[in-house]
Amino acid sequence: xxxxxxxxxxxxxxxxxxxxxxxxxxxxxxxxxxxxxxxxxxxxxxxxxxxxxxxxxxxxxxxxxxxxxxxxxxxxxxxxxxxxxxxxxxxxxxxxxxxxxxxxxxxxxxxxxxxxxxxxxxxx
Amino acid sequence: xxxxxxxxxxxxxxxxxxxxxxxxxxxxxxxxxxxxxxxxxxxxxxxxxxxxxxxxxxxxxxxxxxxxxxxxxxxxxxxxxxxxxxxxxxxxxxxxxxxxxxxxxxxxxxxxxxxxxxxxxxxx
Amino acid sequence: xxxxxxxxxxxxxxxxxxxxxxxxxxxxxxxxxxxxxxxxxxxxxxxxxxxxxxxxxxxxxxxxxxxxxxxxxxxxxxxxxxxxxxxxxxxxxxxxxxxxxxxxxxxxxxxxxxxxxxxxxxxx
Amino acid sequence: xxxxxxxxxxxxxxxxxxxxxxxxxxxxxxxxxxxxxxxxxxxxxxxxxxxxxxxxxxxxxxxxxxxxxxxxxxxxxxxxxxxxxxxxxxxxxxxxxxxxxxxxxxxxxxxxxxxxxxxxxxxx
Numbered sequence: 200x201x202x203x204x205x206x207x208x209x210x211x212x213x214x215x216x217x218x219x220x221x222x223x224x225x226x227x228x229x230x231x232x233x234x235x236x237x238x239x240x241x242x243x244x245x246x247x248x249x250x251x252x253x254x255x256x257x258x259x260x261x262x263x264x265x266x267x268x269x270x271x272x273x274x275x276x277x278x279x280x281x282x283x284x285x286x287x288x289x290x291x292x293x294x295x296x297x298x299x300x301x302x303x304x305x306x307x308x309x310x311x312x313x314x315x316x317x318x319x320x321x322x323x
Numbered sequence: 324x325x326x327x328x329x330x331x332x333x334x335x336x337x338x339x340x341x342x343x344x345x346x347x348x349x350x351x352x353x354x355x356x357x358x359x360x361x362x363x364x365x366x367x368x369x370x371x372x373x374x375x376x377x378x379x380x381x382x383x384x385x386x387x388x389x390x391x392x393x394x395x396x397x398x399x400x401x402x403x404x405x406x407x408x409x410x411x412x413x414x415x416x417x418x419x420x421x422x423x424x425x426x427x428x429x430x431x432x433x434x435x436x437x438x439x440x441x442x443x444x445x446x447x
Numbered sequence: 448x449x450x451x452x453x454x455x456x457x458x459x460x461x462x463x464x465x466x467x468x469x470x471x472x473x474x475x476x477x478x479x480x481x482x483x484x485x486x487x488x489x490x491x492x493x494x495x496x497x498x499x500x501x502x503x504x505x506x507x508x509x510x511x512x513x514x515x516x517x518x519x520x521x522x523x524x525x526x527x528x529x530x531x532x533x534x535x536x537x538x539x540x541x542x543x544x545x546x547x548x549x550x551x552x553x554x555x556x557x558x559x560x561x562x563x564x565x566x567x568x569x570x571x
Numbered sequence: 572x573x574x575x576x577x578x579x580x581x582x583x584x585x586x587x588x589x590x591x592x593x594x595x596x597x598x599x600x601x602x603x604x605x606x607x608x609x610x611x612x613x614x615x616x617x618x619x620x621x622x623x624x625x626x627x628x629x630x631x632x633x634x635x636x637x638x639x640x641x642x643x644x645x646x647x648x649x650x651x652x653x654x655x656x657x658x659x660x661x662x663x664x665x666x667x668x669x670x671x672x673x674x675x676x677x678x679x680x681x682x683x684x685x686x687x688x689x690x691x692x693x694x695x
Contacts, residue, residue: 249639299444315439
């Protein structure tokens with residue numbers, strides 16, 4: 200497949216609620232960066248998190264294998280440090296091959312599921 | 324109408340919940356790619372699905388007639404194989420004429436309707 | 448203000464549920480095209496609707512005054528004909544001055560409010 | 572970090588419901604512009620609000636410090652005047668350094684949480 204995507208992406212929104220109405224992993228409140236690597240080489244992605252009142256944290260490093268998608272939960276990031284809950288943040292993604300990034304939040308603080316999603320901002 | 328759209332699109336998010344709270348087709352949990360072909364020729368669209376841990380599947384082939392819209396449910400794709408439920412995926416759309424692609428999920432795992440939508444990523 | 452926006456926009460998703468759980472106008476199931484005209488001249492906008500199995504309908508004509516926003520409900524379009532409920536459609540917007548278009552659906556088929564929104568596709 | 576973002580952004584949708592089902596700040600109905608400034612200089616951002624039937628209001632001025640994110644609630648804007656509730660509006664953001672803007676609404680008029688979000692329109 201011809202290359203598709205961009206190498207630099209940003210998501211200005213970020214907020215993981217600490218509360219959930221459900222215990223099952225699929226229904227715990229979470230935020231996800233869905234990363235598609237349609238290329239024939241692995242994508243090495245560096246993620247930097249930005250906060251309201253302290254210096255950025257990162258890079259978090261993930262590899263998205265060639266011709267694979269990774270639906271990365273911000274909840275699961277651990278190194279260099281976990282993403283704090285109930286805290287505003289933003290994220291920037293830098294990859295060595297073109298990727299596509301889409302942002303999703305599932306919010307189950309109350310007894311129903313609430314969703315948001317948007318294609319992230321891609322640097323030209 | 325002057326041509327509008329692009330020939331290559333990607334949706335990084337993809338996930339069809341296997342559960343629904345309703346039996347009616349309109350309220351079953353589903354994901355849709357809304358494809359607009361405003362051109363005066365039919366659009367022949369090839370869709371490739373990407374997964375977390377196996378090779379891409381496709382092409383799925385659909386035709387969107389000239390001056391028509393197709394709200395294509397990923398749930399309905401069958402050939403070369405159905406889209407697995409409760410499974411992360413991504414999709415790439417390649418068309419021979421310019422189209423516009425928008426992604427929507429309706430999630431009715433619980434008793435209320437939850438929606439997300441975004442204009443897909445268009446390759447420049 | 449310096450001009451901002453584009454003259455041609457498209458929304459591939461379109462679907463107005465015929466059912467609502469509430470009687471108040473603000474909570475009736477609806478779809479909206481939010482149109483911002485930040486320019487100093489009025490924007491004359493022609494809207495064309497596309498369907499699954501019949502020819503496009505339009506143009507619907509609306510004027511967005513200079514330095515004004517219009518949150519246009521598809522539910523309110525009447526001329527040349529109302530937008531059918533429970534029916535897939537898409538829309539294209541053509542303006543004589545640059546505008547910004549964002550698409551929103553409020554879905555109240557069940558007792559809670561469900562929302563989706565996305566910046567529409569802008570032709571370069 | 573290399574600069575990322577654009578200097579001019581627009582959000583065509585805007586509507587803050589006056590009602591909420593919850594008293595806690597995090598669950599009051601609100602709209603947010605999430606603004607990421609990944610640059611090494613502070614971003615001075617001027618926001619102009621547009622309405623249906625009166626002249627634009629602004630500029631509202633906010634500073635997003637270097638390497639910080641600001642999740643700005645439209646509900647909190649006060650100077651030159653508060654944002655009216657239950658009223659359609661749009662917004663334009665002009666910054667002296669590149670930023671990224673994402674729009675979110677939390678709607679809790681009824682007992683559940685409903686969310687929408689989209690990356691804003693960026694002027695090329």
